[in-house]
Amino acid sequence: MSDLSALIVGCGDVGGRLARQLLAQGWQVAGLRRSVDALPAGVRPIAADLSDRRQPQAWPERAPDYLVYCVAASQHDEAGYRAAYVEGLRHVLGWLKANDQYPRRLLFVSSSSVYAQQDGEWIAEAAATEPEGYSGKVMLEAERLALDSGIPATIVRLTGIYGPGREWLLSQVRQGYRVAEEPPLYGNRIHAEDAAGLLAHLLRADAQGVALDDCYIGVDNDPAPLAEVVAWLREYLGVTQWSDEQRVRRTGSKRCSNARARALGWAPTYPSYKEGYAAILEGRN
Template sequence: MSITSVMIAGCGDVGSRLGIRLAALGWTVHGLRRSVEQLPAVIRPVAGDLQRDDCPAAWPGGALDYLVYCAAANAHDEAGYRAAYVEGLRRVFGWLAARGQRPRRVLFVSSSGVYGQQGGEWVDEASPAEAQGFSGRIMLEAEQLALSSGFAASVVRLTGIYGPGRQWLLSQVRQGYRVVAEPPLYGNRIHVDDAAGLLAFLLQADQRGTALQDCYIGVDDEPAPLHEVVAWLRARLGVSHWAEQSSVRRAGSKRCSNARARALGWAPQYPSYREGYASILAEP
């Protein structure tokens, strides 16, 4: 049996964790990023810039079985999002075409920000994706580029990623972060290891011949009101003070469902914020 190969374009934190998992399965993993010295040793470095037209010199010459497009925007404005998600993906498709490479499936890592629901509704892959902000609209455009590429493709809409090195909420809670309780502001999250695990699960399922759908939401089992998460973290951290500012009102409130991924056999290692944050707080 030939060795399965994958290109992870935009191989940052999630991509590197995915690459480690796939390499442990015996896959040949190529990782494209600007600063390849940060890649784990098991990932073959491909130094390149998704915002430059020239194909990276280290781009592999042989067949590629899978492409995972896992980029992140350098600038959080409309131009930055378009450059990272639409133009970058278009460049990678051009590099594949120039080398006659036809992956058996493309995974495009998207965001639950494509949904515009704000009333605490349950959202799944069939729900209308009608984000009003530029970030959600551009991500939808990039999704369509992937799905109309001529390759078999699936988009994976990840929710709020947290984990080691992603501790904004913990920092805010330590400072006495206030959040309204009514109406509840539902948040959706996925531990970074579960985000990588879901991508690996989908690739392995496709390799086995399982029919994949064109969209999956990556989220844990328990979307929760933000005030509940903050209260739990305050208790764990021993925080008793509150910030002087009035309660923070965050835009957007919805509850994302992972039923489709679970029906395929995936299950998160960290089913809720409690297990996920407990593992972070237990780290030395």
């Protein structure tokens, strides 16, 4: 039985999966979100709106061993991103400071949108971060806030998360939407369960005294061309028609590497889109 504790701020899909994994390992887990009714069983609820700087009534009296900041913006514009990732984190850090609480480590869940490369390059953690869009720019600002918080911090840049309930591409394929084949548009993805698994792996490693880097990319083993993924899904789903009007659209093309995370001993349960989408379509995960 572990005596370790974690506070997961933004205990939604990925955060909830992380909570269940940690609970299974004997951790004590608190989850902060607006609607605590959706928290997994066994998670201590903390109801809070991160846009409100007032400390939640259920804030823990003791500092958690680990803080995981894993929120999702409810408003998809620059103001929404800033409120969720920068101001929300600033509020949480303020609550910790006001209570003289200092976790062992902060995991801040960020995004590969901080990388603007679009010519199919391989990307590792140290690649240039020169985002053009507001999402990447705000994420970099939030990352800096985490790293400058005074708490040992590690940034986890997740790529395109998919899983049950995250099935936009499946919907596009079923409708026969097309995707350009040349030049290849490489996409990066990670199953939601593997995203949670990477976070859990980092927490366990730190608890065991392993020195963590300040950044990890969360991605599967196969940053495949989108046309290849669509072709495989069409065959799996038995889709034969093509839409004449619309295409699957995406911008940019890069290949993110998980070498650093794998060197730490982590490996995805769903190493490519094939295993991951098969599990979704078969109702397994």
